[in-house]
Amino acid sequence: DEIRGLAREVVEKEIEKHAADGLGSVDYAVASGGARVLSHSEPLGGFGNAGSWLNVGNKGVHSKAVKMLSPSFGEPGECFPLAGSNGFVVIQLKTAIVPEAITLEHVSESVAFDRSSAPKNCRVSGWLQGKQGLEIDTVDREEILLTDFVYDLKKSNAQTFNVLDEARSSVINTIRFDLISNHGNSLYTCIYRLRVHGHVPKSVPVIPADS
Amino acid sequence: DEIRGLAREVVEKEIEKHAADGLGSVDYAVASGGARVLSHSEPLGGFGNAGSWLNVGNKGVHSKAVKMLSPSFGEPGECFPLAGSNGFVVIQLKTAIVPEAITLEHVSESVAFDRSSAPKNCRVSGWLQGKQGLEIDTVDREEILLTDFVYDLKKSNAQTFNVLDEARSSVINTIRFDLISNHGNSLYTCIYRLRVHGHVPKSVPVIPADS
Amino acid sequence: DEIRGLAREVVEKEIEKHAADGLGSVDYAVASGGARVLSHSEPLGGFGNAGSWLNVGNKGVHSKAVKMLSPSFGEPGECFPLAGSNGFVVIQLKTAIVPEAITLEHVSESVAFDRSSAPKNCRVSGWLQGKQGLEIDTVDREEILLTDFVYDLKKSNAQTFNVLDEARSSVINTIRFDLISNHGNSLYTCIYRLRVHGHVPKSVPVIPADS
Ligand SMILES: [K+]
Numbered sequence: 184d185e186i187r188g189l190a191r192e193v194v195e196k197e198i199e200k201h202a203a204d205g206l207g208s209v210d211y212a213v214a215s216g217g218a219r220v221l222s223h224s225e226p227l228g229g230f231g232n233a234g235s236w237l238n239v240g241n242k243g244v245h246s247k248a249v250k251m252l253s254p255s256f257g258e259p260g261e262c263f264p265l266a267g268s269n270g271f272v273v274i275q276l277k278t279a280i281v282p283e284a285i286t287l288e289h290v291s292e293s294v295a296f297d298r299s300s301a302p303k304n305c306r307v308s309g310w311l312q313g314k315q316g317l318e319i320d321t322v323d324r325e326e327i328l329l330t331d332f333v334y335d336l337k338k339s340n341a342q343t344f345n346v347l348d349e350a351r352s353s354v355i356n357t358i359r360f361d362l363i364s365n366h367g368n369s370l371y372t373c374i375y376r377l378r379v380h381g382h383v384p385k386s387v388p389v390i391p392a393d394s
Numbered sequence: 395d396e397i398r399g400l401a402r403e404v405v406e407k408e409i410e411k412h413a414a415d416g417l418g419s420v421d422y423a424v425a426s427g428g429a430r431v432l433s434h435s436e437p438l439g440g441f442g443n444a445g446s447w448l449n450v451g452n453k454g455v456h457s458k459a460v461k462m463l464s465p466s467f468g469e470p471g472e473c474f475p476l477a478g479s480n481g482f483v484v485i486q487l488k489t490a491i492v493p494e495a496i497t498l499e500h501v502s503e504s505v506a507f508d509r510s511s512a513p514k515n516c517r518v519s520g521w522l523q524g525k526q527g528l529e530i531d532t533v534d535r536e537e538i539l540l541t542d543f544v545y546d547l548k549k550s551n552a553q554t555f556n557v558l559d560e561a562r563s564s565v566i567n568t569i570r571f572d573l574i575s576n577h578g579n580s581l582y583t584c585i586y587r588l589r590v591h592g593h594v595p596k597s598v599p600v601i602p603a604d605s
Numbered sequence: 606d607e608i609r610g611l612a613r614e615v616v617e618k619e620i621e622k623h624a625a626d627g628l629g630s631v632d633y634a635v636a637s638g639g640a641r642v643l644s645h646s647e648p649l650g651g652f653g654n655a656g657s658w659l660n661v662g663n664k665g666v667h668s669k670a671v672k673m674l675s676p677s678f679g680e681p682g683e684c685f686p687l688a689g690s691n692g693f694v695v696i697q698l699k700t701a702i703v704p705e706a707i708t709l710e711h712v713s714e715s716v717a718f719d720r721s722s723a724p725k726n727c728r729v730s731g732w733l734q735g736k737q738g739l740e741i742d743t744v745d746r747e748e749i750l751l752t753d754f755v756y757d758l759k760k761s762n763a764q765t766f767n768v769l770d771e772a773r774s775s776v777i778n779t780i781r782f783d784l785i786s787n788h789g790n791s792l793y794t795c796i797y798r799l800r801v802h803g804h805v806p807k808s809v810p811v812i813p814a815d816s
């Protein structure tokens with residue numbers, strides 16, 4: 184009975200974490216919190232052919248792009264597929280933060296049809312963008328490398344990487360995810376979910392939003 | 395090995411409960427079961443301005459209202475935001491029931507950006523409405539107080555409150571959720587999910603629906 | 606502490622399985638992987654009446670049919686309801702596979718309003734269809750019985766049935782689910798989810814898709 188009680192205590196804590204978006208950690212890149220994809224490299228299916236124009240919105244952002252800023256619930260296919268084995272995605276965060284860590288998630292090995300489409304070598308950089316990110320101003324921004332990492336197919340499907348020490352005092356509201364290589368698929372790369380963890384700096388006023 | 399077996403037994407039971415809509419308890423207010431919002435106070439963004447008219451349906455019910463009758467999966471933003479720190483929502487249940495308990499759920503603290511928008515003092519009342527709730531008949535209905543409660547930010551994110559003893563023999567098919575105050579946000583209050591537990595009275599015929 | 610460590614180990618493994626689509630087993634019938642319903646018997650509400658024509662697509666497939674190829678998250682109503690207590694559904698799998706097992710899932714007892722609408726006696730057969738299943742060719746196909754089973758309301762809500770030994774060397778890309786009876790509801794039967802497990806034969810090339 185004592186052991187049962189102890190086990191129940193451990194279980195409840197772990198399920199609580201699982202139920203809290205899997206990691207129990209605030210994600211400033213979650214779409215439901217107000218983050219969004221600003222631009223990206225060519226998606227699987229292309230930008231311009233007849234079959235896909237319906238999927239591309241006003242600013243050239245694919246309708247599936249939001250999937251990489253949304254929870255996955257264990258099923259395959261709920262990703263944003265980029266064409267080829269390298270590319271990029273630029274994301275406007277919910278608000279300006281001091282970055283602490285990045286989580287990249289792929290579908291679990293046990294339910295995946297094929298994992299060659301998983302990202303491998305990745306790089307994330309960030310900057311503070313003036314007008315709430317509505318236009319990408321490449322002139323006077325200072326881009327900071329947040330982290331360089333390898334997504335490992337042998338580890339758990341959500342992998343968290345700490346931000347480099349030298350970037351720990353920066354304030355950013357926009358990031359760029361660079362896909363350098365994938366796990367062998369030459370046609371496309373699936374991005375299931377990218378999360379950005381950190382904290383709101385004390386001096387910056389927070390604009391209220393849904394939640 | 396014995397301990398491992400015992401632990402597995404406890405885990406399986408807890409995960410089963412978690413997988414059964416988190417609580418393992420029938421919810422007569424879940425939208426997928428046929429319940430719906432009939433009316434509500436002013437939503438965040440307003441009833442009538444240019445930006446939101448697309449979101450308001452025929453009967454003045456906001457498109458986001460259904461979120462408070464739908465499961466949340468641990469991410470922030472999946473709520474129905476009412477303007478201000480007080481307001482109300484009227485809900486038609488799936489069917490007439492004898493009410494037993496009310497559950498109010500907010501997003502988990504570990505993933506929330508800000509919890510000042512959580513409801514605090516709340517009241518739920520109920521009544522039996524003639525024509526399956528298509529019109530709100532305020533004349534000859536008998537409204538019963540089901541429960542008065544405080545949503546506590548320090549407790550687990552889904553909090554269940556028993557219906558008052560004197561309401562335990564009533565039969566209702568409609569409830570009114572009154573938001574009296576929130577946890578400090580003056581602009582809006584997020585309602586993540588409201589559930590209504592109870593049982594179908596033996597003498598009332600159940601109209602079959604999807605499930 | 607040792608017991609706590611052991612419990613945590615068991616919990617993490619079980620939660621990982623739970624998070625991996627509940628079973629941690631590849632499903633070649635999941636809609637997000639590319640599978641789809643090709644045809645079915647009369648749905649609840651009918652094929653042809655005024656209220657439902659909006660729900661029936663080009664090829665006579667109901668808009669709710671996809672629900673039986675999609676994850677359920679513990680809430681009632683997320684099913685494909687067939688009219689009556691018997692019927693059928695034909696499903697094109699993601700790709701040609703050697704079938705190993707079939708899983709039928711209904712809503713958990715603890716959150717269901719009524720379980721008389723659950724399937725009871727079922728049969729699943731399969732075949733290899735020429736033109737990627739776009740047309741149902743009933744002439745020269747060889748239909749193989751995969752399994753005959755009874756869905757038991759007393760067991761866990763996702764029940765897995767092994768494919769018959771004699772069908773274990775077949776290659777199929779299409780299945781037919783035959784509903785022979787349900788648990789007592791004369792009006793309709795709810796199919797929450799059907800999964801098809803197996804492996805891709807070594808000689809057949811895999812067409813890449815999202816994942
Ligand atoms: K996703």
Ligand SMILES: [K+]
Pocket residue numbers: 461462463464465466472473586587
């Ligand atoms: K919700």
Ligand SMILES: [K+]
Pocket residue numbers: 672673674675676677683684797798
């Ligand atoms: K389903």
